[in-house]
Amino acid sequence: MDNDDALVLRTEGLTKRYGDRVAVDGVSMTVRRGEVYGFLGHNGAGKTTTLRMMLGLVRPTAGGATVLGHPAGRPDTTARVGALVEGPGFYPYLSGRDNLRSLAHYRHLPRTEVERVLSLVDLTARGDDAYKGYSLGMKQRLGVAAALLGDPELVILDEPTNGLDPAGMADMRELVVSLARDGRTVLLSSHLLTEVQEICDRVGVIDHGRLLREAAVTDLRGGITVRLRATPHDTALAVATRLAGPGGVRTLPDGALGVDLPASAAPDLTRALVTAGADVHEVAPSERTLEEVFFEMTTPGARATRPESTTSPKEPVS
Structure with a gap:
């Protein structure tokens, strides 16, 4: 049970309908x-609509969200939250610096705050260039800089690495980690599951509007299991299923078998395979990636066997 004092954000039965959708x-x-x-889901799964309700930009049909101890959307709460949702929007003929200065002026923030956030996203040298000439990655950086104005307690970022090159993605990843290290809270929506696996403490997986699972990344991925390659395949599958149980064996993308047994059981598995007449090519410790878990959870077959994840019609906005 979570202590309310330790929570920055809570939603309860948050629901949004557009007509019959x-x-x-x-x-x-x-x-x-x-x-x-990390807030994970395919395009159209409901991520952005959920984030917009958290920010008070969209009124829920049912349920609600509490942010920093208050209902979502209250002005005093909004001032303590920074957000980049659905891409940044700026005046095209103003420079990046002047765009941020206009935002800072509206919020009664000093110009030194503009220079601070430009430095955080590595845009100081390009701050005087017109926004219309920025690359997609630079526009995304400026959007993150705008979200960081005023040193918010909660930062909500919707696909912040969109358009960034590998070096820019690494910089953004380090920035997110540093924000949390300095005591801020970051809610990150991303489709780059490798990055989420590296930097997120917990994740929520949403599919067709429903939250399938919320857990620590380590718990979601599970422990170290066994990766198996052996022929004939049918024999290997039968032996592995006998030892791990009917639901304990899965076929991996490259054709190998993932067997839900502890790594210490590898010798017993190998002996059983040899006794059954199988040729063993590989038995090795294996740990599922977040990407593997995500696709297992959100494939149609997985949804069909998971009663709590009954699908709903797709939303009109991702």
């Missing part, structure tokens, strides 16, 4: 103070 369906999730929380 359900965009978000009863989402209840929590984000704890000082963590990096």
Whole structure:
């Protein structure tokens, strides 16, 4: 049970319908103070609509969100939250620096704050260039800089690495980690699951508007299991299933078998395969990636066998 004092954000039964279409369906999730929380889902799964309800930009059909101890959308709460949702929007003929200065002026922030956030996203040298001449990655950096104005307690970033090259993605990853290290809370929506695996403490997986699972990254991935290659395949599958149980064996993308046995069981598995007449090519410790878990959870077959993840019609906005 989460201590309310440790929570920065909580949603309870958060729901949004557009006519007969359900965009978000009863989402209840929590984000704890000082963590990096990954919000995962395919395009159209309901991520952005959920984020917009958290920010008070969209009114829920049912349920609600509490941010920093208050209902979402209150002005005093919004001032303590920085967000980049659905891409940045700036005046095209103003420079990046002047765009940020206009935002800072509106919020009664000093110009030194503009220079601070430009430095954080490595745009100081290009700050005087017109926004219309920025690359997609530079526009994304400026959007993140705008979200960091005023040193917010909670930072909500929707696909912040969109358009960045590998070096820019690495810089953004380090920035997100440093924000949490300095005591801020980051809610990160991303489709780059490798990055989420590296930097997030917990994740929530949403599919067709419903939250399938919320857990620590390590718990979601599970422990170290066994990767198996042996022929004939049918014999290997039968032996592995006998030892691991009917639900304990899966076929990996490259054709190998993932067997839900501890690595210490590898010798017993090998002996059983040899006794059954199989040729063993590989038995090695294996740990599932977040990407593998995500696709297992969100494939149609997985949804069909998971009663709590009944699908709803797709939302009109991703």
